[in-house]
Amino acid sequence: xxxxxxxxxxxxxxxxxxxxxxxxxxxxxxxxxxxxxxxxxxxxxxxxxxxxxxxxxxxxxxxxxxxxxxxxxxxxxxxxxxxxxxxxxxxxxxxxxxxxxxxxxxxxxxxxxxxxxxxxxxxxxxxxxxxxxxxxxxxxxxxxxxxxxxxxxxxxxxxxxxxxxxxxxxxxxxxxxxxxxxxxxxxxxxxxxxxxxxxxxxxxxxxxxxxxxxxxxxxxxxx
Numbered sequence: 001x002x003x004x005x006x007x008x009x010x011x012x013x014x015x016x017x018x019x020x021x022x023x024x025x026x027x028x029x030x031x032x033x034x035x036x037x038x039x040x041x042x043x044x045x046x047x048x049x050x051x052x053x054x055x056x057x058x059x060x061x062x063x064x065x066x067x068x069x070x071x072x073x074x075x076x077x078x079x080x081x082x083x084x085x086x087x088x089x090x091x092x093x094x095x096x097x098x099x100x101x102x103x104x105x106x107x108x109x110x111x112x113x114x115x116x117x118x119x120x121x122x123x124x125x126x127x128x129x130x131x132x133x134x135x136x137x138x139x140x141x142x143x144x145x146x147x148x149x150x151x152x153x154x155x156x157x158x159x160x161x162x163x164x165x166x167x168x169x170x171x172x173x174x175x176x177x178x179x180x181x182x183x184x185x186x187x188x189x190x191x192x193x194x195x196x197x198x199x200x201x202x203x204x205x206x207x208x209x210x211x212x213x214x215x216x217x218x219x220x221x222x223x
Contacts, residue, residue: 036133051201062101080208083115
């Protein structure tokens, strides 16, 4: 299933592909930095988060601690049962108490693991630091729109459910109608294996049913 990954820019509302979004946002942030000249400014870091075709672009205050990103990732993408989480890098240790600007030097890439049983790993990359006249600690600049995941059975309608028992052997995404048919074939589906399609790399894992922020884009794709 080939998925088209694109998102909407916070500043202009235009849609860009996953590959284009970072460069596009940099143009807006550069303009914003120029407009901040002569005002009280703080360091902000443009952070790109990726998990396959899913992505986030965040603007994070440099003096904030890394735990603010951890909390944001939990709220938008990951938290199901309050599992432990951690950041990591192959060459240095990343603590939740570290300042964002110290960890994210330009082009630094780290990872974030949520749940050390059924682990979901996402990757974070620093794009650039900016001096901006802002107050927020973290801003969502862009997020991929719901991916066009279609029903594996009828191939015609967007999927709303996934069977966590069957998807390891085959595509197991189902629309409402085909979900009912699948329940007759798979006794585990109605019992415990039916989970919602959500716009998150945590989809289908543990008890994850969706985030608590940016709810409109957390839903399944719609024709």
